[in-house]
Amino acid sequence: MASKKYLLLAGAVGLLTASTGFAQVQPAGYDALDSSKVSGKRLVQQNNFLNHQSNFPAKPRDMWELGLHGGLHMISGTIPAQPGFGGGISLRKALGHTFSLRAEYTGSIDKGQDYKLRPTFAANGNPWAATAAKNGGYIVPNYRSQNHQLSLDVLASLSNILFYRAEPKVNWYVLAGYSIVAADVDVDALNANGQGYDYSGINFTAKRSDIRKQLNDLRDKKYEQNAPSQGNRIAIGRHDDNQLIRHALDVGTGVAFKVSKRFNIGIEEKVTMPFDAYLDGYPGPGGSSKDFYSYTNVRFNFNLGNASKRVQPLYWINPLEYAYSELSNPRHMKLPTPVLPDADGDGVTDQFDREPNTPAGAPVDSHGVAKDTDGDGVPDYKDKQLITPTYCQPVDADGVGKCPDPECCKGKVAETSCATLVLPSVSFKGASTKVGRDQEAILASVASTLKANPSCNVLVTGHAGAKGKKGGVDLSSRRVDSVIDYLADKQGIDRGRFIKQNTPGESGTVDLAPAN
Template identity: 40%
Template sequence: MINKKYVLLASFAAAIAVQPAFAQESSSTTAKGWSGRDMTYRGYNYDYMDTNYVPKSRMKQQSKFLANQYAFPSKPRNMWEVGVKFGQLNVSGDVPAEMLWRGSWGLGVHVRKSIGYVFSVRADYNYGNAKGLQWQPSQGYVYNSAWNTTYNPGSDKVFYNYRTELHQLNLDLVASTNNIRFHRAKTGISFYGFFGLSGIAYQTWVNTKDASGNSYAQKFEQIYQQYANVTATHQIEYSQRNKVRKDLRDAMDNTYETDAENTQKNRRPGIFGRKTFLLYGSMGLGTQIRLSTHWNVAIEDRLTIPLGGGSDLLDGQRWAEQTPGFPVMTQSTDALNFFSVGLNYNIGRKSRNVEPLYWMNPLDYAYTEINTPRHMMLPDPVLADADGDGIADQLDKCPGTPAGVAVDAHGCPMDTDGDGVPDYMDKQLITPTECQPVDADGVGNCPCNPKCGTLQTCANIPAASISFGNNASNINSAAQSQLAVLAAHMQANPTCKVVVIGNGNGSKVQQQRSWDRVNAIIEYMSEKNGVDRGRFIFQYGQAGDANTVMIRAAAQDEEGPMNVPPPFPNLKK
């Protein structure tokens, strides 16, 4: 059993260590999580859109996620944990265990890998020495070969003792859930539980003789007589027990020269030397305190329980006395308890690996995306447009435009010749500047000729540049206004052609997107504005800003196709 002093000491140390861990988390959250400067581009834990964190085996899922074809990002590549530990090793058996400073110690190393946000697997090796010393005298050791060859079970009293050396290899499944947090980005302390399978190779010795080969029978008798008033009934108070054991230590040396009783069928003379090998089950609880991305300390207690027979001899004793001289075999089996404090390190570069997933909050992606959408598929905003001219009321400088009237980018009716009379009211659509000002019907003050109402010149068709969003080819409201102006000019100049030039030739995707945009403009002009498709010259894949389409009037006698097959149909939007 672990001394209460050490439990209190460990709790006190944990409380002190937690303070800087929580302080560090608080300051980080203030600097990154709450300021918004960092969360604009990434989550608190890592950038879930950064493919540097995704192994090749999971890139297919990540690609679908980035293309909004799958709602979940891939599990990131995460670090391995390695650690060392040291602490108190006890055998829970028939002989009371000694404490750490009396020689009951253990040390260990482990490697741990996360398989998810809750579960991880761990390979753990422990080496230790455990000691025990009985404060009660015994005479029923007639069947115990370690004692009955040196002492007389009928008259000599002995105080059982042992020293056990053991190697323990464990394979554990570890579960940790407190990283899933709803009101904090990260945790500075992790509680976990584990269970697994253990293989133990051990050998036990007892101290029955001094350095000269003589038994301790006389010294044992003297100690017994010294405490005869309380040992007669085997009832010794705690303070008296310590005195008895202190006198026993002073009376004996530290040789442990005699092999303890063992079951020969479990001896493994090969790689384990003469040690006994048995399979055990393990379970335990632990606490980890995060110091940084790579370092943390751990406090853990492991209980190892036997799975089969031959496991009541870890302390070299399997006999219990009912009356002196008549021993019976005990029904209990020996168990191990290892209470340890360790230091752990996470292996891996931060630029390619996140911390082990049991430190990561799986809600980070969802909460960050809700707070600052960066990948979320949001519907187009719906803005009020009372007159239905395609310009939102907030931007419309001419509210109440009659239905079906072409407007400019400000929502005002088109005035092609700039005479102050809107096209839908203008009886002389193109009035030369020298004939202005005009009357209320838009007719100029120059002498009229048969062509004055239909004056045509392709130079009146202004050049334009239409911008598209990244990877988009839809005609937005701003582009619709520009195309309405173009339509008015083309209707006023029915013999003129227009060249639509799509930029972007840096890649197959750019070339196809250039084609998509030119085709979208010509289709819009044909379907929405009634301009014959044959009046357009189709050009794409030109040098220039890949998100821009240029429009100009065709030169005299300039010809070109009105339809062009798509260069890469499989990449069409």
């Protein structure tokens, strides 16, 4: 039983603490109760949420992300690639907490140099014909490609939905999308005199690095001719009819590190696949080898927008943060009123009730014990004489006492109207001498009686302690003075109607009795 009581008490304290003590705690990433970040077209849903007519808040306005990127760009194809460079700009917008859409431009320059002899393949003209004629039909291919790429990619964030922390500091993502690529692919197939290269002085049995060095020393590096190609070309670039236009598929992955709510730095690997074998100017045997672009880049991303009207991009906000915050520190939830057992219905719960079976309607104190205002041993709900003076006690079973004649008036015949007056006693707790609210109610009834009987005087008796000890006499005297002061100053009773006396005894009361 005791354990249940403590459990119920803990539950009540917990609910009270959650609803008051933590009411000011707000989630760090996004406060669903903040309507200032909700667009006008979604305010109806937001208002329904705030009024508990919907379980879901409206999606907030969030910032756009502007990105600048640059890094290593290479073509993976038949011809071994040399490190190239790419760079560009992007604009990204969140579709939700997981998916976002990014438009991007990338410009790049790629180069490649082979190290072994290969047969020529003629397609839309053969720029290697002169070189092949000098080397028994073989060439050592090279290329330079200048590329312009427009992409539209969907990014899926993988690490912003967190169960054990509030805001993500790192955002892993994958991407897929579509690109259109314009590629200007040229080859260095003729020397400075416009003639084909003669490889007779090249030692093709040497190491690859040595072979490439010999070839670089041989070439003039002017890339004066269009590379072989298949499909359409348009007249853009240094030479007429040399621009390849290709559709492509993008895939990739990346990670971004939050520096602040306005700035993050990322690293990304993106692969673009145009499904074309001529991106490096050499198709390979039968053209079966499809080339693709590899772009390893560093990204500097800036969040754009007014922070007072927009939250961070949603892929930087943990959507569980608000839900967990609300569970821990409720600000919006409707909390039920704690229901604690009270068997006797006296307003004091059972775990605090010292008298758990008081009759219905019986007045009780803060501990659930039936009140006994005059301290005569009969509870108020049974007492037919609610306030019985101390000198009229003991009382009968109905709480009615029999009052003796006062000491001062024994043997005297009092006026019938005054002698029959029954005046209550005033109780003081501990060493108190101040008239409190409970005493004021009793003295107010005394004042009413005295006003109705203006010829009656009052004997005010205090109890000075055993054998009239000094401290007790002082305490008793001050209590008597407090009672007389209240009746005279607050209730307007003439001070000349009061007779003071102190008698031995340990009682904490001041007794009032007719003195006529």
